[in-house]
Amino acid sequence: MKYEAVIGLEVHVQLSTNTKIFCSCSTRYSGNEPNTSVCEVCSGQPGVLPVLNAEVLKRAVKTGLALNCSIAKRTKFDRKNYFYPDLPKGYQVSQFDMPICANGYIIVNDGLAEGKKDKKIGITRIHMEEDAGKNVHGSDGKSSFVDYNRAGVPLLEIVSEPDIRTSSEAKEYLEKLKTILKYIDVSDCNMEDGSLRCDANVSVRPAGETKLGTKVEIKNMNSFRGVQKAIDYEIERQIKVCESGSKITQETRLYDEAKAVTLTMRKKEEAFDYRYFPEPDLPPYDIAPKDIDAINSALPELPDAKFARYINEMQLSVYDASLLSNNPSLAAFFDECAAGYKNYKAITNWLLGDISKKMNELGIEDIFSSRIRPENLLEMLVLIDNGTISGKIAKTVVDEIFASGEKSSKIIEKLGLVQISDDGFILKIINEVVAENPKSISDYISGKEAAVGFLVGQIMKKTRGKANPKLVNEMLITELAKLKNA
């Protein structure tokens, strides 16, 4: 029998605000000692009053708008009750029945794969909540140690509809979500350091069946690749269970990255019963339409719109437009260059070619954290256009910009890279090369055109690549013609 998987993703993103969600403790505690960014509120002392961080509410609305959600007119917080040492109050302040955003979507498929269609993945809801602390397991096996620095860091939980059918679609969804969140600058979105976390709900059903199968929740994935592999493993495992005639157990499974398998979490004696109830310490919040409008109009151009503009207005290829629009900093760099230089294809070629290669070599993810600036690249492009340097020499200039951050013109002067366009000088070199290569000359005269390429190579070698290649070609052909007709 053919089976189909049904997948929904729950993504938690830490908002990169200065302070925690309900108190003024700093969120920049990374690398600090445990429990140094903790106060009465986030450690859950009796008698304290939480107050919502205005920036959290704003970023939640911003995220909702960027993900095509409707924004609640009125929203409130609820307590989700459970006991765990990393949760100081015995409940997590979250949102239950009145989340800040609902009914959004993300369009997946970057258009790279031939014949693939765009697909809308629904977003059920987005809600605000507080993060928990961190448990560190003691070496004696008897104790664990709890650090509450992370307790109270603002989170958005973004819940997708079960619209995803394959692990690669899940990966595309996550990548697109991350790109959008980076564009709107609400989170660092780093799965490795935990600022983006993902759980997956996976079930299988016979192809064509409309009823949902029993779902299994998978946790503990630490990379997009891990999410994809965990889902693949889980789909295969569930199909095997179904084919053996057994039933899927509804449960939570943990992904074991090293073994690339999912394993049953030790069974809880009693199913979770969170007993949600309204948080009495926080009032409800009304979101004014004018505030939504203000946030909406301040949203940057998002990747789908950028992609369309690159194709329709700038005639970039689908491939180039996709690579650029999926990389917020590279796209910003491109847009800055394109504002002052009309050969968009040339900018794209350098950005996606030599510059990206250089960034990979140096392990730089964000082009703005390197030494190259749009004005460096623009100046270099103009110098290529007016013949001061050749495209080949420009590669050396790029290397040097990355090393020193100096202006292209200064680098060219410093390293003596100016292209030689002096007729007299080039003619002198041509004559030398002609004299040194009688065999090639006779080959040419007897009709072997290929000899020209070899001779050009020799001339470029003598000038260490600095001769204007176009001029060399033209002048060499003129000289050879003279020899032939002599």
Add this chain to the structure above:
Amino acid sequence: MISKEEITKIAGLAMLELSENEKAEYSSQLSSLLGYFNEIQDLDLAGVEPTNHALVADNVLREDTAVPSLGQNVVVAGAPATDGKSYRVPAIIETEEQP
């Protein structure tokens, strides 16, 4: 009337250990408490907005500006057990797995 089973479940969720006597006592106390709510249920509340908090002020927000935290020594001073830096709790073995 709230049954003893229900009391046992609620106590379990709240991580409370109750004796048989206490279960009986709380069962009658909780039942009378819920009785008050039943009286409210009898009222005609058509058109009345549900109340989910008793505060008068809505939309209370604060600026996203950090202030100094308590300090590690103050934070762990209230811990029943500590290594001087963190709260010490019995080992957590929640992640134990089975194939």
